[in-house]
Amino acid sequence: MPVKTKTNTNKDAIKYYREMKEVREFEMKAVELFTEGFMAGNLHTSVGQEAIAVGVCAALKPADLMVPTHRGHGQVLVRGSDPNLMMAELCGKSTGYCKGKGGSMHLANVELGILGTNGIIGASLPIGTGSALASKIKGTNEVTVIIFGDGASNEGTFHESLNMASAWKLPCVYICENNLYGVSTDIRRVTSVQDISTRAKGYDIPGVTVDGNDVYAVMHAVSTAIERARRGEGPSLVECKTYRHRGHYEGDPQIYKPKEEVEEWKKRDPIVRLRKEIIESGMASEAEILDIEKQVAAKMEAAAVFAKESPFPEAYEVTTDIYSSDNERSVAR
Amino acid sequence: MPVKTKTNTNKDAIKYYREMKEVREFEMKAVELFTEGFMAGNLHTSVGQEAIAVGVCAALKPADLMVPTHRGHGQVLVRGSDPNLMMAELCGKSTGYCKGKGGSMHLANVELGILGTNGIIGASLPIGTGSALASKIKGTNEVTVIIFGDGASNEGTFHESLNMASAWKLPCVYICENNLYGVSTDIRRVTSVQDISTRAKGYDIPGVTVDGNDVYAVMHAVSTAIERARRGEGPSLVECKTYRHRGHYEGDPQIYKPKEEVEEWKKRDPIVRLRKEIIESGMASEAEILDIEKQVAAKMEAAAVFAKESPFPEAYEVTTDIYSSDNERSVAR
Amino acid sequence: MRTITYGKAISEALHEEMLRDESVFVMGEDMAVMGSVFGLTKGFLDEFGPNRVIDTPISEAGFSGMAVGAAIRGLRPVVELMYVDFATLAYDSIVNQAAKIRYMTGGQVKVPLVIRAPGGAGRRNAAQHSQSLENWFTHIPGLKVVAPATPYDVKGLLKTAIRDDDPVIFIEHKFCYAQKGEVPDGEYTIPFGKADIKRPGKDVTLIAYSRQTNFAMEAAEILAKDGIDVEVIDLRSLVPLDWETIEASVKKTHRAVVVHEAVKRGGYGAEIATQIMEGVFDYLDAPVKRVAALNVVIPFSPTLEDLVFPHVKDIVAGVKDVLR
Amino acid sequence: MRTITYGKAISEALHEEMLRDESVFVMGEDMAVMGSVFGLTKGFLDEFGPNRVIDTPISEAGFSGMAVGAAIRGLRPVVELMYVDFATLAYDSIVNQAAKIRYMTGGQVKVPLVIRAPGGAGRRNAAQHSQSLENWFTHIPGLKVVAPATPYDVKGLLKTAIRDDDPVIFIEHKFCYAQKGEVPDGEYTIPFGKADIKRPGKDVTLIAYSRQTNFAMEAAEILAKDGIDVEVIDLRSLVPLDWETIEASVKKTHRAVVVHEAVKRGGYGAEIATQIMEGVFDYLDAPVKRVAALNVVIPFSPTLEDLVFPHVKDIVAGVKDVLR
Ligand SMILES: Cc1ncc(C[n+]2csc(CCOP(=O)(O)OP(=O)(O)O)c2C)c(N)n1
Ligand SMILES: Cc1ncc(C[n+]2csc(CCOP(=O)(O)OP(=O)(O)O)c2C)c(N)n1
Numbered sequence A, B: 001m002p003v004k005t006k007t008n009t010n011k012d013a014i015k016y017y018r019e020m021k022e023v024r025e026f027e028m029k030a031v032e033l034f035t036e037g038f039m040a041g042n043l044h045t046s047v048g049q050e051a052i053a054v055g056v057c058a059a060l061k062p063a064d065l066m067v068p069t070h071r072g073h074g075q076v077l078v079r080g081s082d083p084n085l086m087m088a089e090l091c092g093k094s095t096g097y098c099k100g101k102g103g104s105m106h107l108a109n110v111e112l113g114i115l116g117t118n119g120i121i122g123a124s125l126p127i128g129t130g131s132a133l134a135s136k137i138k139g140t141n142e143v144t145v146i147i148f149g150d151g152a153s154n155e156g157t158f159h160e161s162l163n164m165a166s167a168w169k170l171p172c173v174y175i176c177e178n179n180l181y182g183v184s185t186d187i188r189r190v191t192s193v194q195d196i197s198t199r200a201k202g203y204d205i206p207g208v209t210v211d212g213n214d215v216y217a218v219m220h221a222v223s224t225a226i227e228r229a230r231r232g233e234g235p236s237l238v239e240c241k242t243y244r245h246r247g248h249y250e251g252d253p254q255i256y257k258p259k260e261e262v263e264e265w266k267k268r269d270p271i272v273r274l275r276k277e278i279i280e281s282g283m284a285s286e287a288e289i290l291d292i293e294k295q296v297a298a299k300m301e302a303a304a305v306f307a308k309e310s311p312f313p314e315a316y317e318v319t320t321d322i323y324s325s326d327n328e329r330s331v332a333r
Numbered sequence C, D: 001m002r003t004i005t006y007g008k009a010i011s012e013a014l015h016e017e018m019l020r021d022e023s024v025f026v027m028g029e030d031m032a033v034m035g036s037v038f039g040l041t042k043g044f045l046d047e048f049g050p051n052r053v054i055d056t057p058i059s060e061a062g063f064s065g066m067a068v069g070a071a072i073r074g075l076r077p078v079v080e081l082m083y084v085d086f087a088t089l090a091y092d093s094i095v096n097q098a099a100k101i102r103y104m105t106g107g108q109v110k111v112p113l114v115i116r117a118p119g120g121a122g123r124r125n126a127a128q129h130s131q132s133l134e135n136w137f138t139h140i141p142g143l144k145v146v147a148p149a150t151p152y153d154v155k156g157l158l159k160t161a162i163r164d165d166d167p168v169i170f171i172e173h174k175f176c177y178a179q180k181g182e183v184p185d186g187e188y189t190i191p192f193g194k195a196d197i198k199r200p201g202k203d204v205t206l207i208a209y210s211r212q213t214n215f216a217m218e219a220a221e222i223l224a225k226d227g228i229d230v231e232v233i234d235l236r237s238l239v240p241l242d243w244e245t246i247e248a249s250v251k252k253t254h255r256a257v258v259v260h261e262a263v264k265r266g267g268y269g270a271e272i273a274t275q276i277m278e279g280v281f282d283y284l285d286a287p288v289k290r291v292a293a294l295n296v297v298i299p300f301s302p303t304l305e306d307l308v309f310p311h312v313k314d315i316v317a318g319v320k321d322v323l324r
């Protein structure tokens, strides 16, 4: 019952709704471009999981840092990135955040403290933990949130990172988006615990599992963890149970998922759910919601147009940005 | 009170004593050869930790397998290896178990199921877990015991191995020799839990901490874990708290250890302790014990002589054993 | 002869070897229920069961090390790394364990392990999913390294790899999976260390492996129209290396070009070029030419990515260069 | 000039840079309380405190990745891998993260990270603690690779590495730590990509780096007695490479030998040899000669280990070879 939590306000609910909807529209627009051949490579959408991106971002302060997953469009967008520049990046255009060099798997917006999505599962954990170490060394009080999947929790870097963060009380929060699968692999078949949050016990840190399709639940759990981290009491592990509606990547027919499971989870779509709550509780009328939806759709349509119309990088760009100094010579031989 | 456990017999106690003493004598002889310049490289002794090697080996059946640590002389010896061939290996002689190619850090005696000590901390865990997987695939019922240090428990391979072994109920036992330090680093400074066995909770497997200087306690805990593994119920984690008396390697002045701690632990020397128990309880007379000690000393002296008198490998050996087929050509270019 | 894809050829090799030898098993991410992300082990789970077709968690260090352990115990694991780029995570198992255990134990054990991994760029998979890393492995004694280009070769070499008692790094090219070629019906294997002269010629020796072999063949066609008779040698296995075939060819042509998709600096092309210089210096009428990728990180943007690694036209230009 | 050891020179460089710039910190196993297993950071913990002198757990993947994160945040981590052989465990952080993040983000970040690691054989440390692995790193665009031989060079280059905004793989040689050499009192740095002609000569160009530079100098002395005038070039940094110095020398001598302790196959020697062939083929009177380690795993036994990697006599023989 999300709307009943105490910090909830009408304004928040509508903001969250808009944000979730933006993520959904952004990604569905990306799927469209992908299908039409404007985008290539691997496209990992987070359709069905949007509440986590929104809940996490709601808990962050401006100076806080984030290391998103490979399924991180939502996280990058909600944190304040420009959908135009994101979509351009996904299309490999020079106007993208990474000049087209990164693409969907390497979206970064460092100005906003988004240290980069990562194509290597499990790599976000030490990088984010290192960011937290940097805060400790600098003596500043920003917190780093590190987002990763259920599958990533089986990488050795999970263990090493959580151990060091706990031993040294680093200001970070580990957020596991448990969507029950790593590609085709049901996490329960390859994992020794039912809830990833159980693993917190192995590091003597708080671990909690929340409904990842409930934006408030995510926001509260992450806020609690961030506050603890900011007080210098060390990291926490927050597991958000959720489900991805679409394939692991675009083109994945998802033969590995039982039909009933898919149906069951589609009923728990976080966007549908919040929409219903808002309207039923009278926080906004359906017309108002429809209006928001129209705005969001237009914004993402504009992003698509921007991306399509942007130029590809010029050829010389292929050899720039390898090194920050002595680039030419270091690339030459 | 080791002698009071129910499976304890006079014969066992004396056997264990002899084995521990053999390990101690073997290693002190190795130190002697090292100091005299007959041995080079890194020599990691287990002086003070002998009860673990003996307790673990006492729990094994003949077909069981073992993956020892880099501090594994004791484990290799007590399992039944010939001290002559071990000492020769430590001296790099052609008569050694590995023809002198491995040395102290790579002792192996595969005939006895000793799959090899390893110079890479944490590498023994997946290798041993893979041995257990092999047993499962083959449908045979031998168990693999994997021994590693407290420091190794902070490597990612610890996490990955325990997770898979638990998820797949593999027949192995993880035995952590917690001697409180990894080289100079007090494990408590870099580890998020007080007892390594706590980590078992993160894998939903049994975890227990025992006095690693009590050969019976080790033997019982490991036996219980092995029985469980053999029944197909999966792995366990057994932590044996102990202390190394000598440097991490020969030559290490141990400046990082508090004097009182060293003194305190020397009092708990597992060999002195069992000797006292045996004599006090009348299981054997001091004369009998002295006789055993003489035998052991002679055996290790003989090993040293054997090693010294053995030839170094012939030059052609440098290029053999790289590949099992097409060796010459694959080495040539 | 029937025509099948490179992917299907891999699949057949795995299937035949699993039928032939009970000690062979496959393991990796998404190998069982999904039948691998490239569909190479579809149906295997039903046929061989979960003990021999293993879906692992995302734990490359762990499961590669486990494969080493299982190999020492006498099984024949065939491990898939979903992309060769993830070898970084399995690297200790490969380099410090698999490659060295036989030697370190003085020959007490064999390590009959195959690590299959697709490499190669061009699929817009960006920096961490597009590398060609074979020269890391040739530099590690104890490993055999194979990089086939065609369906026929990939099948015969994979079967050899599985039967080989040493650790084999078996590099596939993700762009080749869908590519078709003739493969006979019956059983065959191809020995390691035997290069294939894919096209005989007398003017220039063009040495390639993996996907670049196909580009080299196309380049040779184009050059033939200009009257340049190119001999295309597909190395197939990098370790062991078929030096005799290279030597004979260069002695005949006096000119050589080596092409690979890996970054030029520190790549295997330098090894081949140097061996040619060392071995047949007096026969060379021109320096051996390398055609290889730029020394850059692989960009996502399609227009940039296509500038990074050699295409047919680059090989054509390279060959013309050594004829000047 | 005063004379100090290579180890002391490293220690001074770290100390001076930590004093100079608060964003520099050191991290690794046994760096703080013990002051590193080679004693290089003794006293640092007391002076700079536990935030800047960090004892890590044995978690190479984790702490190397953390260093990448801290570098992106603007700090200057100097990480020690106790042996370069353990780079296998930190490999993803180095290869797929540190080297690529700048490019993948389109230049949004810098990664001012130094990874120090001792390499080299001869200390009877056996297969997993004795390797020379620099060519893995030269093959990864985005990394700079440095391998100094002398106290003077190691100090000046380490200071440069720490101030450099790119990830630097800084390979020390464990055999050099105790070796002494002249080092001035005052502050100095040595630029990357500037080879040092350690001995001018006119008959043969002898190119080396790391400990083999010292062997090369000894070999040159011996050869001088036979009337052979060897020019010894110490590369110092492999990436960037000082091609101009090599080129000028070979144009003068017409003969070149490259020496390194790494395994020959797939090593950096092949890269240098090939670049020489590509660049100055017409000047060469003999093929470039490689003097390098056998393609074997490094054995423990002292008598075997000494057969694996080049010693002075092998370099002497190699030089004589190209003069035949
Ligand atoms: C180290 C590594 N191994 C494997 C992959 C291939 N891969 C990409 S996404 C993925 C699944 C990740 O699962 P999870 O962490 O649960 O995240 P999700 O995709 O479910 O969001 C895999 C195996 C990779 N990118 N990196
Ligand atoms: C991967 C790796 N990292 C570091 C080392 C160097 N090293 C050798 S032994 C050791 C300490 C190991 O500590 P622990 O696991 O507690 O075993 P102990 O030596 O105390 O028996 C270290 C850091 C190594 N050999 N391998």
Ligand SMILES: [Mg+2]
Binding pocket: A149, A150, A151, A177, A178, A179, A180, A181, A182, A183
């Ligand atoms: Mg998942």
Ligand SMILES: [Mg+2]
Binding pocket: B149, B150, B151, B177, B178, B179, B180, B181, B182, B183
């Ligand atoms: Mg220890």
